[in-house]
Amino acid sequence: MTIVLTVDDDPAILRTLGINLRARGYEVEVASDGRSALEIVHERMPDVILLDLGLPDLDGIAVLRQLRSFSQVPVIVVSARAESDDKVEALDLGADDYVSKPFDLEELLARVRAATRRSVSGAAEPVVQAGGLLIDTADSRVSRDGQIIHLTPIEWKIVSALVRNRGRLVRQVDLLHEVWGPGYEQETNYLRVHLASIRRKLEPDPGRPSLFITEAGLGYRFNPE
Known part of the structure; x- marks a missing residue:
């Protein structure tokens, strides 16, 4: 059974997530502070961690930094800190995803499913089906x-990078590095132009993209759901 560790100092959020995750067949561990979370990880490694940043003892960033010193377990940050700097720092430290509070429960559960699929498979399948496409x-x-x-x-390089990381946020700077190389960190307009062309070719409704999603100010995500 897939184990999800939820780390949050809000009992209502822990209760809500616990009820909904268990209803979908997950085993749930809970921690209300960072030290307890790390103890659970050392005793029983979860498959996915939902991590709040505003914890009462160890800050979530400190927890993430310690986690990444010994484990690559998927971590989805779930935080009320909506500032771009917090998101960038968490992603730079190795968070797999970032969801801002208040969050949509079904969207968060979809991201948990995506994280567990990546964790189990370990690598992207060579053929992906999504939105009537065969990639x-x-x-x-x-x-x-x-x-x-x-x-x-260029379009294929972008599509390939996003599909390989499907369900996961790919930061603008990482995508620019992979497609164009170093020195293009500021050329975000390149991505906007090419993503618009990709959507015209691949999206069922280019005006309302459902496959190639923009996370404003952060990057892009391929959503196969």
């Missing part, structure tokens, strides 16, 4: 109903 990362091909959809080399 073959090994063959560098995208098709719909058997019809090949032409992507430019």
